[in-house]
Amino acid sequence: MYSLKIKDLCVKVNGKKILDGINLTIPKGEVHVLFGPNASGKTSLLMTILGFPNYKVVSGEIWFNGTNITNMPTDERVRLGIGVAFQNPPAIRGVKLADIIHNFLKSESNAKKKEIELCKTLNFTEEILLRDLNLCFSGGEIKRSEVLQILAQKPSFVMLDEPDSGVDVENLGIIGKVINDFLKGRSGLLITHLGYILRYVDVDKAHVLIDGRIACSGEPIKILDQILKEGYGWCEKCLTMEKKH
């Protein structure tokens, strides 16, 4: 059984093709990692899976747990069990982190106690809940707040967009450990640029995205080693060869 299945997906933003023939299946319980140079379409793929309206699906389908979600509004997808930690979330003045956390925990007993525990898990004091969302948050606070929201949501499938960028070693350690614990028994898609987070998080498979296409897929450590040694030029070669065939 798959958690996420993407078939022949082509996506345009403002008329420009940014994803081209993506096929990707993430079986239940597996975590995949997505590598790729800047502007290769990694974040765009996340936004498309979330159903953000700027990302127009020209062709192809997105299936989640047996449901075709290609044309579903974002909030409905989220309620089906898709969670996301954004790379650069917007600041929203006057809206508190508590507004989101309370909404996720509203049907739970002991919500207050759980909320305090979640804060502790991510090395926050409760004070963070009353601050305006992402406003004047440090880089580490932003990443930890994104993960905190996921822990409160408890989605069955999690997308993490560069949880390791702009984070110091100490915060990386906290985030990495929490994410790895959380992902046990769940599915996920992890975007990372330099792979730091992979020191903490166990992943099952890697894909490399180049110019909106998946250039190769395989064992995460091998692929990361290759990229670090030879750069993404190595993957581009694969794509060129594929085109020749």
Place this chain on the structure above:
Amino acid sequence: MPNDGEKALKAINKPANFGPDLEIKAFIRNAKALYPCPISSLPEEIANQSLKVGVRTDEKSRIGTYFQIDHSVIFQGIQRAFEGKIELMSTTDAIKKYDWLKDYWWKLIPADMDKYTALASLNWDHGYFIRVLEGQKISFPLQACLFISTDGLDQNVHNMVLIEPNAEVQIITGCTVHPNVQKGLHVGITEFFLKKGSKLTFTMIHNWAQNFDARPRTAVLIEDDATFVSNYICMKPVRSLQTYPVAYCKGSNSKARFNSIILGEGDSYIDLGAKIVLQGSGSKGEIITHAIASDNAKIYSRGLLVGEHSDSKAHLECRGLLVSDKAFIHAIPELIGKVSGTELSHEAAIGKIAEEQIRYLMARGFSETEARSLIVRGFMDVNIFGLPEALRDEIKRIIDETTKGIL
């Protein structure tokens, strides 16, 4: 009775500097005389309306109440434990009681400023007198309600607030109308005197009606080490509202703050200003306005900081949120530095709800409508008021309740 009758007479046709000019004759002056009664016995619709502007007819967690309907004082009183600490009565009674009050009467606001001050001087319909005696630090709020129950009525109140040295108090004032009232005019003159070392937090909530006009005129004199905080909330449609309160930070280390949250709806025309004049050494000022314009509302948000002392500092912040393409916000922040050494700054921003913010909240499971509502509510964040927790929560509930159906 002291009044500046002659001056006022000359100004009776003088338009205000801002806001639509009103034909005074269009409003009626004959209100039925109402008799004083226990505040708890007021009819339910009046009690409900006043509760929405923070005035509780059960007087729970309030230490004193002034309640005026139309041109009649219905109730005035303080809890027994606070007798000798606070005085609360109508200004008509206070003027009779204290001869010295004439030294304060029309001293901060000229009676001939415009036709509305002139009107209040010539046709004065009570208003509240609040005096907190020296050294009294009162932890629960006093409340005052200025209520209009006759359609088309002109109500002109003149309020006076004296905070004696080292006294501290919170006041909640609610101005509202009966559900049957569609039009009318409320002119409210309020003169505040904060003596040395005193502190006043003054929270005012306005709930008017679609064809109603309001012209409050407010001035504050702040002496050494005294602090004045004004919180103003207006959430309901109004035909026109124009006000430009001014605080004179005369004393050394005197402080003034004007915080406002306004929501313009329907065809509302709101012209809201605030001015702080920094005259004392170490004086400080802050003006924060959050304005939301929806439907066809027009909002002018003015702010003026005047630095007259070389050791003074003030900041002005105006945020405007447009939630309709037909709405209009004009932010006019002004700074006047008259001496070197004064530090004045401002920031003003007007925008719509950012798409990115809506998407973010939808990715947290909120529907688009819920996301918009959350952002707009966030824009009306009562935390800018710096109120004690209980009162803050109460005001937040009022805002949530008032805006529930419309956002």
